[in-house]
Amino acid sequence: MERVEAIRRDFPTLARKIGDNDLVYLDSGATSQKPAVVIETMDDYYRRYNANVHRGAHTLSEEATNAYENARLRIARFINAPSDKQIIFTRGTTESVNLVANAWGRANLGPGDEVLITEMEHHSNIVPWQMLRDELGFILRYVPITDQGRLDLEHLPDLLTARTKLFAFVHVSNVLGTINPARELIEAAHAVGAKVLIDGAQSVPHMPVDVQALDVDFLAFSSHKMCGPTGVGILYGKREILESMPPFLGGGDMIRDVSMERSTWNTLPYKFEAGTPPIAEAIGLGAAVDYLNEVGMKWVHAHERELVAYAFEQLSQVEGLRILGPGPDERGGLVAFVMEGVHHHDLAAIVDQDGIAVRAGHHCAQPLHEHYGISGSARASLYLYNTRQEIDKLRASLEKAQRILAF
Amino acid sequence: MSAEELLEDFEFLDSWEDRFRLIVELGRELEPMDLADKNDETRMYGCQSQVWIKSELIPGDPPRLHFVGDSDAQIVKGLIFIVLDIYNDKTPQEILDFDIRGFFEQLELAKHLTPSRANGLNNMVETIRRTAEKYLEIED
Numbered sequence: 001m002e003r004v005e006a007i008r009r010d011f012p013t014l015a016r017k018i019g020d021n022d023l024v025y026l027d028s029g030a031t032s033q034k035p036a037v038v039i040e041t042m043d044d045y046y047r048r049y050n051a052n053v054h055r056g057a058h059t060l061s062e063e064a065t066n067a068y069e070n071a072r073l074r075i076a077r078f079i080n081a082p083s084d085k086q087i088i089f090t091r092g093t094t095e096s097v098n099l100v101a102n103a104w105g106r107a108n109l110g111p112g113d114e115v116l117i118t119e120m121e122h123h124s125n126i127v128p129w130q131m132l133r134d135e136l137g138f139i140l141r142y143v144p145i146t147d148q149g150r151l152d153l154e155h156l157p158d159l160l161t162a163r164t165k166l167f168a169f170v171h172v173s174n175v176l177g178t179i180n181p182a183r184e185l186i187e188a189a190h191a192v193g194a195k196v197l198i199d200g201a202q203s204v205p206h207m208p209v210d211v212q213a214l215d216v217d218f219l220a221f222s223s224h225k226m227c228g229p230t231g232v233g234i235l236y237g238k239r240e241i242l243e244s245m246p247p248f249l250g251g252g253d254m255i256r257d258v259s260m261e262r263s264t265w266n267t268l269p270y271k272f273e274a275g276t277p278p279i280a281e282a283i284g285l286g287a288a289v290d291y292l293n294e295v296g297m298k299w300v301h302a303h304e305r306e307l308v309a310y311a312f313e314q315l316s317q318v319e320g321l322r323i324l325g326p327g328p329d330e331r332g333g334l335v336a337f338v339m340e341g342v343h344h345h346d347l348a349a350i351v352d353q354d355g356i357a358v359r360a361g362h363h364c365a366q367p368l369h370e371h372y373g374i375s376g377s378a379r380a381s382l383y384l385y386n387t388r389q390e391i392d393k394l395r396a397s398l399e400k401a402q403r404i405l406a407f
Numbered sequence: 408m409s410a411e412e413l414l415e416d417f418e419f420l421d422s423w424e425d426r427f428r429l430i431v432e433l434g435r436e437l438e439p440m441d442l443a444d445k446n447d448e449t450r451m452y453g454c455q456s457q458v459w460i461k462s463e464l465i466p467g468d469p470p471r472l473h474f475v476g477d478s479d480a481q482i483v484k485g486l487i488f489i490v491l492d493i494y495n496d497k498t499p500q501e502i503l504d505f506d507i508r509g510f511f512e513q514l515e516l517a518k519h520l521t522p523s524r525a526n527g528l529n530n531m532v533e534t535i536r537r538t539a540e541k542y543l544e545i546e547d
Contacts, residue, residue, distance in 0.1 A: 342481070343456060343479055343480035343481060343482075345456045345480045345482070345483070346431075346480050346481045346482045346483075349427075349482055350427060353423050353424075353427070375479070400424065404424060404427050404428050404431060405431055405481055
């Protein structure tokens with residue numbers, strides 16, 4: 001408990017009031033709050049050594065380059081990547097997926113091939129594949145989900161075949177909270193010769209993720225959901241796959257030589273980092289990773305598991321409230337729910353009056369909501385700074401919403 | 408219920424909970440909208456929840472405008488009730504002359520609405536005012 005109180009003091013926004021109420025921030029699944037050390041690290045870059053990276057032969061540029069590359073190294077260690085060359089800075093999970101689709105996909109997919117995704121994907125792991133399918137003519141298949149909100153693995157052998165070139169799935173569902181059995185799914189994919197892309201947007205910030213233990217081919221995640229700034233994210237890839245891929249975007253920094261006729265590409269990871277990268281943001285993410293390491297990812301995960309079990313137990317007792325997804329033992333730190341006869345936006349508007357921030361809508365997962373026959377849901381998502389008292393406040397506020405809306 | 412009565416009701420309530428409850432209750436009194444009228448033409452975009460507003464000119468001297476609206480969210484339904492209650496069966500000129508901002512300020516509604524919801528409310532008002540302007544032009 002004291003630990004959480006100490007952690008809360010590191011996050012300036014958490015001291016805010018909404019009207020007369022203390023802010024209860026339960027929307028970290030959308031974006032997390034930032035510890036002061038991340039804000040200060042970025043501020044320090046702009047105040048003291050702002051310069052472009054990999055270019056100048058001057059002191060500031062060298063300092064900026066060192067800080068930027070040092071952040072890459074710490075991120076590599078954070079997910080146990082074999083080398084920092086395999087860490088590519090992107091704008092976020094969405095761009096990371098689009099990079100794989102456009103660079104790897106264009107070189108490896110065509111008619112007769114199949115890409116397998118799941119019914120619980122975020123739009124960012126659906127739309128890029130639909131766009132590419134329409135262009136290249138491969139087949140896009142979906143692993144269905146069970147009513148308990150797990151992947152229906154009985155159907156997997158029919159869907160994951162020698163025709164499957166890529167299996168792209170979400171590690172932790174942003175709506176159901178389901179933690180998918182990544183290791184098992186990766187093994188099954190590799191057994192038929194398919195590559196695997198994991199959407200780690202909701203897993204990397206919340207639990208230890210080890211790319212070598214998983215043996216995953218690509219991992220995509222975002223900085224802003226893990227205490228870091230917006231505008232930067234990561235694509236991790238296996239070295240030989242990244243080496244074999246053509247670039248995604250063309251421009252400065254990603255080339256070795258450019259003549260009027262042709263260009264040759266830079267080495268990893270720069271081949272995939274065209275133009276001036278988000279320097280302050282990358283350095284900020286480095287600071288976020290240091291912060292999370294200091295707290296300890298095992299502690300973060302354990303804290304969230306404990307909290308989500310408590311949230312599950314408390315919210316289950318609210319009349320007319322139905323939680324989407326599996327039981328508390330198999331989920332990450334988020335709970336999405338619907339209240340009978342109540343629109344999720346009304347629910348969010350009422351709890352906002354009590355200073356509680358939850359998300360309402362389809363959470364960029366329309367096919368998933370379609371599966372449940374609902375237009376949207378409300379979602380409380382937890383992080384290292386949330387407390388049991390905040391869950392109590394949410395429960396009380398939801399009961400109030402019930403009294404106002406569902407009579 | 409007239410705009411004045413609405414204001415009185417709101418002034419009487421001092422907790423936001425009661426005000427929300429009143430808004431939700433008002434929403435339940437909304438004139439029903441035919442399912443067939445909830446289409447792409449009447450759908451308002453830029454709202455987080457679904458909102459439809461349909462207008463109809465009632466001939467006469469002077470001609471008046473009648474609106475029917477609906478939403479899948481209850482608070483929004485209540486807001487539609489308030490807006491339509493103000494504007495319904497007024498002439499286009501009366502609609503354009505009404506000081507809606509002043510009225511909302513007196514209701515202190517904005518204080519309890521998130522920016523996106525307040526935006527939706529403004530969209531609704533703008534749609535109605537544009538409709539009134541269109542009919543004024545036709546009359547001229």
